[in-house]
Amino acid sequence: MTAVLELPTTREEAFRWADMPALQAARTLTPRSAAVPDAILPDAARLVFVDGYLDPDFSRPADLTITPTTVTSDHALARYAAGQGHVIALAPRSVTTIEIARVNAGEDSHTPLVITLGKDAVLTLVESFTGAGWTNTLTRFELGQGARVMRAVRIVQDAGFVSTRDEVAISEAASFVSVALGATTAGTRLDAALTLNGDGAYAELGGALLTRDDQRQECAVRVRHARPNGQSHQLWRAVAADRSTVSLAAAVEVARDAQKTDGEQSLRGLLLQRTATVNLKPELEIFADDVKCAHGATVGELDARALFYMQSRGIPAARAKALLTRAFVADALDRIADETIRDTFAADADAWLEHTL
Amino acid sequence: MATKNAEAYAAVSKTYEWGFSSDIEQDFAPKGLSEDTVRYISAKKNEPEWMLDWRLKAFRLWQTMEAPDWAKLNVPPIDYQDAYYYAEPKAKPKLGSLDEVDPEILRVYEKLGIPIAEQKMLAGVEETNEDGTPKRRVAVDAVFDSVSVATTFRKELEAAGVIFRSISEAIREYPDLVRKWLGKVVPQRDNYFATLNSAVFSDGTFVYIPEGVRCPMELSTYFRINAENTGQFERTLIVADKGSYVSYLEGCTAPMRDENQLHAAVVELVAMDDAEIKYSTVQNWYPGDENGVGGIYNFVTKRALCQGRNSKVSWTQVETGSAITWKYPSCVLAGENSVGEFYSVAVTNNRQQADTGTKMIHLGKGSRSTIVSKGISAGRSDNTYRGLVRVGPTAENVRNFTQCDSLLLGDQCGAHTVPYIEVKNPSAQIEHEATTSKISEDQLFYAMSRGLDQEAAVALIVNGFAREVLQQLPMEFAVEAQKLLGISLEGSVG
Numbered sequence: 044m045t046a047v048l049e050l051p052t053t054r055e056e057a058f059r060w061a062d063m064p065a066l067q068a069a070r071t072l073t074p075r076s077a078a079v080p081d082a083i084l085p086d087a088a089r090l091v092f093v094d095g096y097l098d099p100d101f102s103r104p105a106d107l108t109i110t111p112t113t114v115t116s117d118h119a120l121a122r123y124a125a126g127q128g129h130v131i132a133l134a135p136r137s138v139t140t141i142e143i144a145r146v147n148a149g150e151d152s153h154t155p156l157v158i159t160l161g162k163d164a165v166l167t168l169v170e171s172f173t174g175a176g177w178t179n180t181l182t183r184f185e186l187g188q189g190a191r192v193m194r195a196v197r198i199v200q201d202a203g204f205v206s207t208r209d210e211v212a213i214s215e216a217a218s219f220v221s222v223a224l225g226a227t228t229a230g231t232r233l234d235a236a237l238t239l240n241g242d243g244a245y246a247e248l249g250g251a252l253l254t255r256d257d258q259r260q261e262c263a264v265r266v267r268h269a270r271p272n273g274q275s276h277q278l279w280r281a282v283a284a285d286r287s288t289v290s291l292a293a294a295v296e297v298a299r300d301a302q303k304t305d306g307e308q309s310l311r312g313l314l315l316q317r318t319a320t321v322n323l324k325p326e327l328e329i330f331a332d333d334v335k336c337a338h339g340a341t342v343g344e345l346d347a348r349a350l351f352y353m354q355s356r357g358i359p360a361a362r363a364k365a366l367l368t369r370a371f372v373a374d375a376l377d378r379i380a381d382e383t384i385r386d387t388f389a390a391d392a393d394a395w396l397e398h399t400l
Numbered sequence: 401m402a403t404k405n406a407e408a409y410a411a412v413s414k415t416y417e418w419g420f421s422s423d424i425e426q427d428f429a430p431k432g433l434s435e436d437t438v439r440y441i442s443a444k445k446n447e448p449e450w451m452l453d454w455r456l457k458a459f460r461l462w463q464t465m466e467a468p469d470w471a472k473l474n475v476p477p478i479d480y481q482d483a484y485y486y487a488e489p490k491a492k493p494k495l496g497s498l499d500e501v502d503p504e505i506l507r508v509y510e511k512l513g514i515p516i517a518e519q520k521m522l523a524g525v526e527e528t529n530e531d532g533t534p535k536r537r538v539a540v541d542a543v544f545d546s547v548s549v550a551t552t553f554r555k556e557l558e559a560a561g562v563i564f565r566s567i568s569e570a571i572r573e574y575p576d577l578v579r580k581w582l583g584k585v586v587p588q589r590d591n592y593f594a595t596l597n598s599a600v601f602s603d604g605t606f607v608y609i610p611e612g613v614r615c616p617m618e619l620s621t622y623f624r625i626n627a628e629n630t631g632q633f634e635r636t637l638i639v640a641d642k643g644s645y646v647s648y649l650e651g652c653t654a655p656m657r658d659e660n661q662l663h664a665a666v667v668e669l670v671a672m673d674d675a676e677i678k679y680s681t682v683q684n685w686y687p688g689d690e691n692g693v694g695g696i697y698n699f700v701t702k703r704a705l706c707q708g709r710n711s712k713v714s715w716t717q718v719e720t721g722s723a724i725t726w727k728y729p730s731c732v733l734a735g736e737n738s739v740g741e742f743y744s745v746a747v748t749n750n751r752q753q754a755d756t757g758t759k760m761i762h763l764g765k766g767s768r769s770t771i772v773s774k775g776i777s778a779g780r781s782d783n784t785y786r787g788l789v790r791v792g793p794t795a796e797n798v799r800n801f802t803q804c805d806s807l808l809l810g811d812q813c814g815a816h817t818v819p820y821i822e823v824k825n826p827s828a829q830i831e832h833e834a835t836t837s838k839i840s841e842d843q844l845f846y847a848m849s850r851g852l853d854q855e856a857a858v859a860l861i862v863n864g865f866a867r868e869v870l871q872q873l874p875m876e877f878a879v880e881a882q883k884l885l886g887i888s889l890e891g892s893v894g
Contacts, residue, residue: 056470299811299812302811312821312823314823314824314825314826314828315826316826317793317824317825317826317827318793318824319824319826320822320823320824321821321822321823322820322821322822322823323819323820323821323822323832324818324819324820324821325817325819325832325834326816326817326818326819327806327815327816327817327818327834327836328472328814328816328817329806329808329814329815329816329836330813330814331808331811332808332809332810332811332813332838333811333838334836335836335837336834336835336836337833337834337835337836338817338832338833338834339831339832339833340819340821340830340831340832341829341830341831341832342791342821342823342828342830343823343826343827343828343829343830344826344827
């Protein structure tokens with residue numbers, strides 16, 4: 044029997060579009076054995092978390108420095124993930140590639156993880172979510188001066204609910220790029236708080252959320268510019284089919300000190316059926332006067348003229364629709380620099396589109 | 401750069417020109433809010449039983465509700481028991497004409513620069529003759545504190561079939577019409593402040609435009625808070641029947657006071673088939689001094705129901721006053737091909753806070769909406785645009801265009817944009833754009849190289865920034881609004 048949780052309600056502004064009943068339902072699924080997926084990057088260090096615990100049999104930490112730690116949080120969902128976790132410390136000027144697989148057999152699975160990067164350290168990180176049940180993570184990144192993170196998160200869990208909370212601190216001239224793909228049948232809630240607290244810090248945050256049936260996925264992310272000359276880009280794409288809902292809430296906050304900030308948001312939603320819903324909330328909160336902040340948001344269906352044009356060139360309607368949808372999603376996935384990772388993500392998205400269209 | 405900003409900052413820092421209060425004998429309901437207060441107000445206005453029941457129902461609801469806190473506003477706790485809920489100028493014998501109005505009241509209007517007498521003269525009121533005379537005329541339903549003091553142009557309007565009354569008169573004279581529509585757009589339980597208004601609304605305006613009538617003049621109400629500690633709870637209801645048109649102006653100023661005053665108005669608009677309502681507001685209530693002392697709390701619920709096919713409602717607002725503004729003029733676009741528009745300029749300075757925007761609820765097929773919002777923040781103020789565009793599942797071919805621009809003057813203020821977009825129909829085309837900027841040195845330099853001084857240059861740029869909205873205002877108001885922007889900008893340099 045699972046314990047009763049105190050979950051936020053939709054009366055709370057930050058959870059206005061959240062689907063907490065789906066999270067509750069995910070916890071009542073019968074556990075089943077879940078297979079550990081094949082590695083995307085066979086040569087990289089690999090950490091496998093099964094039901095929230097680091098599994099030494101499947102993991103291949105190579106020369107990573109991993110030490111236990113206690114992580115705390117007062118975030119509405121992440122607080123359940125707080126507790127005993129691990130720190131991965133990357134030395135200055137090191138270049139590392141890590142693959143993290145989170146496999147859930149259907150129980151509640153909570154993982155807190157801290158990743159620290161020394162000066163000018165470089166990290167390529169790919170994370171996968173597979174299995175079922177409620178998977179809840181709290182991930183903290185601390186980027187030293189000039190450090191770089193290129194991260195790709197792939198949520199392909201079959202059932203249940205995935206909630207992630209990322210807390211990222213980006214120092215001077217450091218750069219953090221994160222792309223998420225939700226091509227799953229599980230419900231999701233991607234929560235992130237990025238702080239650019241060094242001069243000239245750079246952040247890129249985005250992804251594509253694809254939903255069908257009665258599924259609901261959402262992201263609620265906030266990028267805070269605390270210091271001058273920062274740059275941030277948020278690029279999210281939503282594709283909703285059937286009776287599903289995608290909600291994108293992305294905020295940029297510019298503190299008084301953060302002059303010369305360049306903040307940009309692009310949120311776009313694509314509705315495949317008239318029963319589907321896309322919610323967007325591109326929020327700007329600006330306290331500095333010498334900044335460049337802009338956001339664009341659009342919702343609609345595929346461009347009828349483009350569809351017509353392709354058909355006039357002999358491409359069948361269904362194929363044309365698939366191609367255009369694929370291009371729409373690719374906008375977000377193209378930000379992934381590593382080719383192998385990008386191809387894997389594109390394949391996941393294609394598989395989803397093929398099943399849906 | 402610092403000097404330019406300082407100059408722009410100074411440009412918008414000016415003391416409130418129209419802060420004064422006048423001594424007129426007033427009748428107060430006892431301080432505090434209880435069922436007895438509601439009954440007192442109702443009795444004072446000779447209201448029928450159903451109206452009292454309606455108020456009481458709202459009051460009981462209100463007691464179970466909590467004040468909303470989702471806006472980006474810092475609202476000090478309001479003691480609802482420490483305010484008067486009803487005040488009216490000492491009863492006088494029935495008014496035959498304007499001349500019989502308390503001269504002190506007339507003087508207040510004169511100070512505001514909108515004397516009714518002059519309005520009459522300007523409009524050439526040789527009493528009636530309604531053969532389509534040019535619409536340079538403005539009918540004023542003046543609300544002095546809580547009660548309509550004088551309604552002009554009534555005869556001419558009546559000849560056209562237009563009903564233009566204070567709402568308490570309308571409740572007595574047209575009970576069926578009022579009863580049919582009151583609370584239909586903003587129900588009693590709508591939100592905390594609207595519910596409070598439903599219980600204790602003191603007066604307001606009722607307008608009914610009959611089928612096929614184009615209202616022969618622009619209708620106008622000047623609201624004004626006068627008595628110390630008197631919350632104003634205005635209630636406006638405008639019904640435009642099939643194929644009719646009306647343009648309604650609402651302008652506000654208030655005298656300088658040290659205690660915060662609460663204002664919770666409700667405005668309901670209904671547009672039937674092919675009807676059009678244009679609702680324009682210039683709001684310039686006392687914003688408090690530079691430390692945020694005093695100033696009006698303005699919690700307003702404004703909503704329009706575009707019920708008929710091809711109906712249209714256009715909200716235009718220029719918000720320069722109030723310590724706290726909480727206001728979202730909205731359109732429920734239920735009719736096929738109905739149109740909703742929202743044009744807004746909001747200026748905040750010193751410690752002012754404004755959380756304002758609109759809601760466009762698209763339910764009808766082919767409904768369209770346009771939102772243009774211009775926020776100007778200066779001093780230590782916060783200016784938030786908060787808007788919702790919702791498209792229902794059966795609303796085919798909906799179009800929306802939203803543009804929110806923010807201009808920051810100084811580095812101590814904040815400009816925020818919180819748009820919500822909820823779409824349930826794929827044929828919808830929703831576009832949203834937003835930008836944030838400041839007055840660039842290039843712009844200032846260019847204007848000044850053409851011979852303008854800094855002050856004029858800033859004023860020119862700010863007026864240009866707000867131009868798209870200002871040009872939506874009717875003539876009578878455009879002048880006032882431009883003057884208002886100008887006033888907050890002048891006397892700055894040096």
